[in-house]
Amino acid sequence: MALNKKPVKGMKDVMPEEMAIRDYVIGLIKKTYKAYGFTPIETPCVENIENLTNKQGGENEKLIFKILKRGDKLNLSEAQKEADVVDSGLRYDLTVPLARYYSNHANDLPTPFKALQMGNVWRADQPQRGRFRQFMQCDIDILGEASNLAEIELILATTKLLGKLDFKDFNIRINDRRMLKAMASYAGFAEDSFDTVFIILDKMDKIGIEGVKETLIAEGFAQDAVMKYMQLFEELAKTKDGIKYLSEKLGDCLPEECRKNLEEIRDNVNASKSADFTLLFDPTLVRGMSYYTGTIFEVELKEFNSSCGGGGRYDQMIGKFTGNQTPACGFSIGFERIITILLENGFRIPQEGSRVAFLVEKGLSTEQLGEVLKQAEQLRKEGNTVLMARMNKNKKFQKEQLSKEGYSEYKEFYVNSLQ
């Protein structure tokens, strides 16, 4: 029988040690977010192909695993292009499915609707170390809440979760798309060039302030605008309260709403937070997706040299799908990155009960085995894990193996010593 032992390219088998941590983290996520009133929902892993290829997904639309039509609907001999032979695909994120779900069921859902989604997504990326073609995403979204109560709750819930996972001294970087625009507008860039400017600005953490300056000039932007723009960032670096500085400096370019939004979020989160982190206003934070309309934020963990999750407000997207304007704000944590960090740090799952191995000699009578099974049941009832195992000839080796599985207590049962 032909069998390919390996998982498909770019996907992985999850081994017991990792699985134990994944299960623990999944449980903790559900428990923590549920306490904030988030409601778990689920959508199919497969979506209609037209929903996956409507340009909302940006680059991800190039990475779809597409599913072949079946039965009479498949006509291979007359097929000209991919679209002729596929009718669906594996989802590449949880945002498109959420928009579809909400538009399908809005009448049956509360307002605001606080959704928790945990599920696999698939992208046919070039496989890299630590990056897989099937991976778990974990999103919380609040649909129908226009005020920044949404942002505040998303940040409080997510940081509390990270705290429970023993992450300390991390940062939540925050910005507002309107702040980005106000700064670019103040500097004198034309509105239709904002996207280009922001793509370059987004590289600040890699190429530094000088690198951004040079790239903007090389891109052909006016020297004046670039200088005025860069001066803002230089002065911001020396300033304690960046929001206050910019609201004075930018004047009419900055909507009062935007300043108030950032200050309220900052002050409320700082007043009520229950984890060890810093909320940092970061005027260089861009976030790639073009659908963001207001607040944007990102998690920065010391342990990982890159973003470990983020999100923001996207007040226009749901309306485009449903026809009804619906304010929306979401936060996605980097589940796989968090698991990687926990594994690397040797994270220990809080243990409940003991792990006991019962080693049973061969040849026990039914009555004897019944007695052993009853003892095992009793220990399980008291919250312990009991593994029943046939006693091996090499008991020392067997115990070594069991100890690797976390069994620290043993009980041995012999034919001659049981009644």
Add this chain to the structure above:
Amino acid sequence: MALNKKPVKGMKDVMPEEMAIRDYVIGLIKKTYKAYGFTPIETPCVENIENLTNKQGGENEKLIFKILKRGDKLNLSEAQKEADVVDSGLRYDLTVPLARYYSNHANDLPTPFKALQMGNVWRADQPQRGRFRQFMQCDIDILGEASNLAEIELILATTKLLGKLDFKDFNIRINDRRMLKAMASYAGFAEDSFDTVFIILDKMDKIGIEGVKETLIAEGFAQDAVMKYMQLFEELAKTKDGIKYLSEKLGDCLPEECRKNLEEIRDNVNASKSADFTLLFDPTLVRGMSYYTGTIFEVELKEFNSSCGGGGRYDQMIGKFTGNQTPACGFSIGFERIITILLENGFRIPQEGSRVAFLVEKGLSTEQLGEVLKQAEQLRKEGNTVLMARMNKNKKFQKEQLSKEGYSEYKEFYVNSLQ
């Protein structure tokens, strides 16, 4: 923007009420099975196409969602048949992936290996009421345990789980493929016709003993053999201890091993069970899959007019994949059917803590909101769920809506009454 609001054909969006029950049951399954030493593992949802089409999956292989090749590997214009354009597919069960997983990682896994798998599988079946093209399977398997300690533990663990879900007075039907063969052999059927005989026998619960008799004769089997065969079942119906009756009646046709196996399982399960069920020896139980080699069993719930899970011993299959003979035994519970029954019966999830809604008037100062958020955090710390919501104009309607979401307590916060 084009958007198809419906899920793909035959798959479903899971609404909050169902999701709450699913989450609860998943949690209970993991907790219960872990206490027996089962280890959760996971494999990718996508498998190499050759692993899904190697004839182990029987009819399921006709129902595969196949995934299109990507990039240069796809050559549509020269494609002759499906196999030319696909390289993988969605798994249709968890048994093939388990065999692959075990053959890939056996050196890193304990012996015996007790695996717990919960995951979605996909079959492009004709959609029916209550039957979906994406559904959850939940399998426990013990690889490397030749003795019936495996069967006993699988049955004890599964029945304990069902008991925790409030199922009472249910049956576990049990048989052995060797018993089936012994009975057919005793009656005088030729060994190469056993499969045909068993397929007809399997219909006993639908067409009755007379129906089976007529079908066997219509199939062309010798009158003598059919009569002798049917007499066994007629006498069994009058017998209390079917195993004992058959072991005396069948004589040398029945291996001593088989009788001992069934009796040991029955007696040990009855001596140690902790749920309200009956273990029934059922000589008409066949189970479809041809890979079973010994014990087979099935769950029969009063609430559902059909099997709600089952399994058995398949000592040959892993060896076919890996080249190393590995005894194996598994039990799969009908997760989706159980969820359906719980939903229909109005199953209530044991509630932890209170569900409190905070209704917050618009216009609270940052200090005021901070105070409210702190109160919410405190209640969450004490194990309650707190939903923060803007107070609506129609408070009565808002509370009615919230009560549907299970919020039974409210606290109102007004600008004028907060400090």
